[in-house]
Amino acid sequence: MGPGAPSPRVGWPLPLLVVMAAGVAPVWASHSPHLPRPHPRVPPHPSSERRAVYIGALFPMSGGWPGGQACQPAVEMALEDVNSRRDILPDYELKLIHHDSKCDPGQATKYLYELLYNDPIKIILMPGCSSVSTLVAEAARMWNLIVLSYGSSSPALSNRQRFPTFFRTHPSATLHNPTRVKLFEKWGWKKIATIQQTTEVFTSTLDDLEERVKEAGIEITFRQSFFSDPAVPVKNLKRQDARIIVGLFYETEARKVFCEVYKERLFGKKYVWFLIGWYADNWFKIYDPSINCTVDEMTQAVEGHITTEIVMLNPANTRSISNMTSQEFVEKLTKRLKRHPEETGGFQEAPLAYDAIWALALALNKTSGGGGRSGVRLEDFNYNNQTITDQIYRAMNSSSFEGVSVSHRWKPISSLVLRGSPPADQTLVIKTFRFLSQKLFISVSVLSSLGIVLAVVCLSFNIYNSHVRYIQNSQPNLNNLTAVGCSLALAAVFPLGLDGYHIGRNQFPFVCQARLWLLGLGFSLGYGSMFTKIWWVHTVFTKKEEKKEWRKTLEPWKLYATVGLLVGMDVLTLAIWQIVDPLHRTIETFAKEEPKEDIDVSILPQLEHCSSKKMNTWLGIFYGYKGLLLLLGIFLAYETKSVSTEKINDHRAVGMAIYNVAVLCLITAPVTMILSSQQDAAFAFASLAIVFSSYITLVVLFVPKDSIPCPCPPSSSHTLCPQMRRLITRGEWQSEAQDTMKTGSSTNNNEEEKSRLLEKENRELEKIIAEKEERVSELRHQLQSRQQLRSRRHPPTPPDPSGGLPRGPPEPPDRLSCDGSRVHLLYK
Secondary structure, eight states: OOOOOSSOOOOOOHHHHHHHHTTOOOOOOTTOTTSOOOOOOOOOOOGGGSEEEEEEEEEOOSSSOOTHHHHHHHHHHHHHHHHTOSSSOTTEEEEEEEEEOTTOHHHHHHHHHHHHHSSSOEEEEEOOSHHHHHHHHHHHGGGTOEEEESSOOOGGGGOTTTOTTEEESSOOGGGGHHHHHHHHHHTTOOEEEEEEESSHHHHHHHHHHHHHHHHTTOEEEEEEEESSOOHHHHHHHHHTTOOEEEEEOOHHHHHHHHHHHHHTTOOSTTOEEEEETTOOTTGGGSOOTTOOOOHHHHHHHHTTOEEEEEOOSOTTOOOOTTSOOHHHHHHHHHHHHHHOTTSOOOOOOOOOSEEEEEEOOGGGOOOOSGGGOSSEEEEEEETTTTEEEEOHHHHHTSGGGTTOOGGGSOHHHIIIIISSOOOOSSOEEEEEEOOOOHHHHHHHHHHHHHHHHHHHHHHHHHHHTTTSHHHHTTOHHHHHHHHHHHHHHHHTHHHHTOOTTTSOTTTHHHHHHHHHHHHHHHHHHHHHHHHHHHHHHHHHHSSTTTTHHHHHHOOHHHHHHHHHHHHHHHHHHHHHHHHHSOOEEEEEEOOOBOOSSOOSEEEEEEEEEEEOTTHHHHHHHHHHHHHHHHHHHHHHHHHTTTOOOSSSTTHHHHHHHHHHHHHHHHHHHHHHHHTTTOHHHHHHHHHHHHHHHHHHHHHHHHSEEEEEEOOOOGGGTTOEEEHHHHHHHHOOOOOHHHHHHHHSOGGGGSHHHHHHHHHHHHHHHHHHHHHHHHHHHHHHHHHHHHHHHHHHHSOOOOOOTTSSOOOOOOOOOOTTOOOHHHHGGGGO
16 A cells, blocks of 8 residues: 555655665654755766665556556656765665566565565665555565565554564554544544455554544444455445445455445435545546446546545645755656656655645546645645644635536535535434324214214113113113213223324323223223123023022122122223333334435334333233123123023123124224234224224114014014114103003013913913813713613614614714814814
């Protein structure tokens, strides 16, 4: 690795290298007051009188950092300058032997041993790339050979125990990290991501950056690395929503990275890339067969990135150790390049304590700053006082932008400066709650309100007509409890639909408790009353012979006690639940959603729930207990479908209501648990099940009484009378005595009374039959007596000549004689 501008440049290393080779102490900063004034230039000795000193150099003319293209001309120019002076090594002439390392450690190893074992002897080695310098420095220590690098920035090379004979004129790559950290702090970025090529120079640089950002309170959220293929790490950055990305890799790998960046759309106004500043000019436009992206695609991908680079020329324009100012140096190098056009590249002065921050402004199609940079120099960072010289506003308003509209300027810088806010270091997550559809809530609320009105009407009707005989026989108090239970269940629909749209966070636990208590007590009163009826009908009337006495002694308080037991169990369970593990507000979070507008935000949907720590346990207890009651109710309703009783004359309607309630509850409970994350669907299933079951129960119990036959003509004896319709249309509001006076007998209106009448008629018929049988026996006795008298008066009749029985005179019919056909008349 080495420094270098976009056009690779080399520093002014030879004066320092020669001084160090001669054993003279190095001098680093040209503007230091402690530096001796340069000696005047004097003519050197003739070359024939001077001893040749050879320097071996490895210039990377290609590869990851082709800095040798610029460094080699600068070195040769430095050699000429040193050899022309008598104040520096007057008796020696410096000569250069060089090879192309291609920035490849393997290639460098071959040339290293050629330099070491082939004449002439070299007194110093000059490698370039960090990977090559690492190899050369580790090997040179075995020969106690000095290694001086002009372009190696690996922090690992600062280890004196590992590299005791290594020196360099280029500072460590960690020198850029304070600049990066200052920029992160300046623009308020607290989260960054990194992607690096797996080499020692970049790994050690990134380790140093991680320590510095921790001290500044900045977090490296994602750290990706690759050896040769960056496709997967770039995808990971995209998946992890990285926005501020530091990339450390050689130029050849940079083209691969940004080709993948284009494919993943990891560029634009939402992203900021920090890259190394010593890539060649238009490095992204250089043909590379290893990538499949066009120049236009690469141009889009790299637009707007930021680079940091060592300041190559002294901004103060003072004289350096070469007795030249930066401008004189540029002029001299320019003249040399004109004399040797084959030597391409840029230039580099000895590095100063400044770091330049550049922003690539491709849309400008202009250049700004020194060295032919296709970009805008934004700021300078002074390491002496750790400050940034703010030049952003000046750069945005400089001549580089003349005739260019704001919309065409560098997009991230435009957002940083012109709009006053930098790109976000992460996607701004906006939390939004999913609320229940208000149209659905209002519609179901109207149905619930109408149901409550219907329950109140039925309850009032039942209480007002409680003196009517067939209402009394339907256990009206249990029906009243059913109406009250339906009202409570319907009232539970309102808190069931309340959420953060209507109430605050503090009120949510009370709404949760209201849902639980209203629905629990409503079910216990409504279904419990019907279950009690069907239970007692099954208990008392299914075994007629054993329970005859129970039919006469069934008392209402037993029914009320059963309902009270069911309600008491629910109250106890709910009270324990509320005390031990009360319901509270919980938040369910869903996957992030991207808004339709092209804004740098993500929507994080959330849904409010009523829950507790052991919600599943309590629901298991509650649903298990209620489920058993529902199943048992279905069984009892089926078993008692053919039973007729006067005490509870509407048990068949109760059975029908139980069927409907049980089916709706058994379907709705698991469905709502599955759809709990879909607020509209869950509310619709639960609320409509409550509404329909309540409506069905009220209509079946209070409107038609299928156990009460109409006192209608025989032609319509199978028609069942609705209770309310009968009372309203026939005006039968009388008491039992009045009803008996009008109809003759109120007991004819039910099957029990019919049965008693038939039994009474049967007993009367049995008496008549007994009397008739006694009369028949008497008549038979008289007939036998008369036959005996006639046989005495008349002799026997002679036999018939034909062989038959003797014939006598025809006997006249006896009016007292009877046969089977006459006997039947006695029973009519």
